[in-house]
Amino acid sequence: MTPLLAVEGLIKHFDSRRGVVIQRSVGTVRAVDDVSFHLSAGETLGIVGESGCGKSTTGRLVLRLIEATAGTIRFEGRDVRTLSRGALRALRRDMQIIFQDPYASLNPRLSVGDMLAEPLRLHGLASGADLRTRAEELLTTVGLSAWHALRYPHEFSGGQRQRLAVARALATRPKLIVCDEPVSALDVSIQAQVINLLKDLQSRLGLAYIFIAHDLAVVRHISDRVAVMYLGKIVETASTEQLFTAPRHPYTRALLAAAPIADPTGPARRLPLEGDIPSPLNPPPGCRFHTRCPHAQAQCRSEAPPLREIAPGHRAACHFAEAIAAVEAAAETVPPPPYMRRLTDYRRAVAALAGR
Ligand SMILES: Nc1ncnc2c1ncn2[C@@H]1O[C@H](COP(=O)(O)OP(=O)(O)OP(=O)(O)O)[C@@H](O)[C@H]1O
């Protein structure tokens, strides 16, 4: 069966320039560097990772809002990167995007009714009196009222505005919506309403989502599968259940350890990692995570680990994924000897178990 969306080897490099009048290139930002994933109809793929790891860029590439440097993007088998303008416009009916800031993404000069009618008219989906009926239907679909069509975006609350953004995205009856931090700017209580709306629409309309977020609790709630990104690469991907109960990549483990999953309103803790995220202008050689990884070995500094299957449907890009899990499993049944509490000894034990 053809997946709804299949992304292979996606790369986006930005030329980074400095200077106001005379600009000079200071290097290449490897925003997305060899990313592959797929998505079935009606499915939600969550994408998580620290700021700047390439989540939004990935979402924009999929919709071809920006052009990729390399790789393939197939939507229902069609190669998105080589579509003509006309074919791309038709495809935009099937793929929509919702952004973090619903105010910035809504045209303040258009009444809500006109804003919703615009894509319908553009794609020839309705005309005349139908436009108004369809716009009102869209408003009720997202839990607003038909009379809201006469209002302007600034007359709505943050949560209501995000509902408007959802209504606009739904206007063309898309099959896929890229949700880029759709609730990050909202109050926690409103977040739940918008998330539940998205879930409800998904089951009613069979939508697929790429759901980009910082908040792991939200991602866990809405996603079927999750991809974790670090410095432009996917480092781990698994079903939501697998990822949250048995994370295998040291970076995912650090993210989960820092996230206030049980109490999403609590303050996020600092990642239990040393050092800052390296610059995507000059990513570390070998495994990009090795500079912050508590388990890093010599091999990690020279050899980039491939994203490989370590259990059915569970892939991780770590040379020592199994070894780390084995050491931890052993440590659970047998109390670790005192020397194991020291990081260097722990590293040695991990390396020995991996036979390297
Ligand atoms: N137009 C651009 N020109 C140059 N660099 C860019 C451009 N857009 C993004 N980048 C860089 O690409 C990298 C990835 O950016 P992206 O916006 O995809 O990150 P993100 O994961 O969405 O982060 P956040 O969580 O902060 O939204 C960053 O280093 C960013 O500075």
Ligand SMILES: [Mg+2]
């Ligand atoms: Mg972003």
